[in-house]
Amino acid sequence: MCIILWLTLLSQTVCAELTGTWEHEAAVAIDGSNTAGQKFESIIVPELSVPLSNNIDMTVIARLRLDTYDELGYKGERLSSDSSINAPLSEGSHRDMSIREWHFDTEIFNTYWRIGKQQVVWGQADGLKVLDVVNPQSYREFILDKFADSRTPLWMLNVEVPVGDNDSLQLLWIPDTTYNELAIAGSVYEFTSALIVPQQIEGTTLIDINVDKPSGAGKGDIGLRYSKFSSGWDLTFNYLYHFHDNPVFYQRVDGNNVTIDAKYKRNHLLGATASKAFGSFILRAEAGYSSDTYHLLNNTSPDFVENTGVHPSDEFSSVIGLDYQGIENTLLSMQWFQSTLFDYNHDLVRPERNHIVSWLYRQYFHNETWELEILALYGLDKKESLFQAELSYMLESNIKVWIGADVISGPRESLFGQFDHTDRFLFGVEWGY
Numbered sequence: 541m542c543i544i545l546w547l548t549l550l551s552q553t554v555c556a557e558l559t560g561t562w563e564h565e566a567a568v569a570i571d572g573s574n575t576a577g578q579k580f581e582s583i584i585v586p587e588l589s590v591p592l593s594n595n596i597d598m599t600v601i602a603r604l605r606l607d608t609y610d611e612l613g614y615k616g617e618r619l620s621s622d623s624s625i626n627a628p629l630s631e632g633s634h635r636d637m638s639i640r641e642w643h644f645d646t647e648i649f650n651t652y653w654r655i656g657k658q659q660v661v662w663g664q665a666d667g668l669k670v671l672d673v674v675n676p677q678s679y680r681e682f683i684l685d686k687f688a689d690s691r692t693p694l695w696m697l698n699v700e701v702p703v704g705d706n707d708s709l710q711l712l713w714i715p716d717t718t719y720n721e722l723a724i725a726g727s728v729y730e731f732t733s734a735l736i737v738p739q740q741i742e743g744t745t746l747i748d749i750n751v752d753k754p755s756g757a758g759k760g761d762i763g764l765r766y767s768k769f770s771s772g773w774d775l776t777f778n779y780l781y782h783f784h785d786n787p788v789f790y791q792r793v794d795g796n797n798v799t800i801d802a803k804y805k806r807n808h809l810l811g812a813t814a815s816k817a818f819g820s821f822i823l824r825a826e827a828g829y830s831s832d833t834y835h836l837l838n839n840t841s842p843d844f845v846e847n848t849g850v851h852p853s854d855e856f857s858s859v860i861g862l863d864y865q866g867i868e869n870t871l872l873s874m875q876w877f878q879s880t881l882f883d884y885n886h887d888l889v890r891p892e893r894n895h896i897v898s899w900l901y902r903q904y905f906h907n908e909t910w911e912l913e914i915l916a917l918y919g920l921d922k923k924e925s926l927f928q929a930e931l932s933y934m935l936e937s938n939i940k941v942w943i944g945a946d947v948i949s950g951p952r953e954s955l956f957g958q959f960d961h962t963d964r965f966l967f968g969v970e971w972g973y
Contacts, residue, residue: 560586565968569611569728571961578728578964580608585640592644601641607634611728612680620753621676625695626657626718641693654698659691660712662765662778663813663826665859667898667917667926668877670826671778671811674712674763676785678721682729682959684928684946692718706770712763712780717754719804720785733958734836734889738789738849741839744798752803754783778811778828788834791849801848807832820866827858833881841887853883869908873900889953895920909934917956924950924957930966938972 563585567578584604591597610633622628628638643656663671667683675691683690694716701709723729731737740746761782768775787802811828833855837844843851857879864872877896884892901914910933917926930944944966950957 554591556588556590558586558588559973560584561970561972563968563970565966567964567966569962569964571963576611577609578611578962582606595646597645599641599643599645600639602638603640604637605635610634612723620751621719621721623716623718623755626692626716650702652700657693657695657716658698659688659693660696660698660763661687662776662780662811664815664824665826665861665877666873666875666900667915668859668896670828670857670859670877671809671813673782673785673809674714674761674780676718676720679723679729679731680721680727682723682962683926692721694718703766707766707768710763710765710767712765713760714763714782715757715760717756717759717783719753719783719787722786728962729959731958732952733955734838734953735955736786736836738791738800738836739839741793741798744793744796747797747799749800749802751787752801753787754804759783773814773816776813778809778813780809780811782807782809784834788850789836791839791844793845805832805834820864822863822865824861824863825858826861827856830855830857835881836889837885838887838889843885843887851883851885851888853881853885855882856880869904871900871902874898875900891921893921919950919954919956922951922954922957924954926956940970941968943967 561584563583564581565583566580569576569578582605586602588600589597590599628636630637639657641657641659643654643658646653646655660674661672662674663669665672669677669687672687675694678685678690678692681690694714696712696714696716699711701711703709722731761780763780763782764778766777768777783804784807788805790801790803792799792801808831809828811826813824813826815822815824831854832852834850834852837847837849837851839849857877859875859877861873861875875898877894877898879894881888881890881892896917896919898915898917900916901912903912904910905912910931912931913929915928919925925948927947928944930942932940932942934940945964946966947963948956948959950960952958952960
């Protein structure tokens with residue numbers, strides 16, 4: 541859709557393009573004999589693209605989300621993860637409205653600039669993240685939502701400088717101190733695992749939660765990525781100096797009273813990615829070294845009080861993936877994730893090494909009008925699993941309908957297993973304009 545605009549300051553007439561989507565999705569939670577509505581949600585996402593001049597383009601993407609149910613939580617008891625420049629325009633018990641992206645694109649001296657609110661994607665992993673941590677994430681629906689929808693866009697300066705014929709250098713300056721949005725207390729996907737949130741100590745009472753959140757441009761993040769193509773390999777080398785997007789929950793015990801101090805801590809992330817096609821196969825690898833990560837101690841540990849319930853450690857994470865596209869209209873993919881703590885304490889809740897494998901199957905039928913996608917993740921250490929399946933059909937070129945299911949199982953203390961009783965069936969429709 542072309543909209544004719546008269547820009548007074550620039551004294552010119554431009555043709556702005558207005559596109560967007562309207563999506564409606566319902567989810568029915570199924571837990572044994574109990575069935576209840578989890579969401580009945582409409583999301584309207586208009587996108588306006590305006591060429592301000594021959595060398596400057598502006599893009600604005602908004603989002604209005606309405607939910608008849610309120611099981612996933614909106615405004616309520618949650619940590620203030622948004623910065624002062626990145627809060628929703630409006631938020632209530634059944635709706636929220638926000639500017640998802642608003643950025644300007646230009647080229648200056650063969651250097652490409654994107655200035656404004658945006659998403660930056662590092663890494664190529666499916667289901668879980670290793671290097672894709674430039675933007676924080678919303679855990680309103682745990683990790684069941686698509687990455688593009690669950691990422692929180694940030695205000696930043698994103699500059700890409702070509703180096704030679706095949707290489708480029710990306711520089712990021714992110715003054716926006718917005719962090720992960722955790723599901724609010726009492727909602728379906730509230731974190732309860734001892735891996736993530738402190739557990740109550742027997743005989744004590746939680747009296748207060750203090751949040752120490754960075755603010756101001758001086759507390760922002762800086763990122764660098766060098767991309768190179770060599771001998772058929774796509775390579776990147778990444779560095780991010782940032783605050784962890786989840787706070788560290790320090791616990792102070794005073795007699796029978798416990799106070800939690802939630803603090804955001806700095807970290808150096810060094811990483812690399814590599815991918816190459818070998819006939820019908822594509823080999824992918826991604827690795828990241830974090831200088832400072834923080835993990836919860838078992839609250840019965842002798843070191844618990846002395847270390848306020850937290851143990852720091854360097855951490856190495858990686859994923860190796862193999863994709864196969866030798867069958868027409870079919871993608872088969874396998875991945876192996878692992879993370880290792882270098883300074884391990886045997887009283888930690890999490891193990892020294894953590895391993896998760898994944899399988900992805902995607903199939904198109906009848907001239908790509910039908911699509912079936914199945915993603916399964918399995919945690920080898922805790923015997924936990926997450927299974928997602930979706931079957932979609934293109935009614936028209938701009939209308940899609942689908943049905944799907946999310947099934948989660950495992951011990952209650954594990955990452956997936958804390959949502960063992962949140963299995964759900966979904967159906968939805970999307971219209972693009």
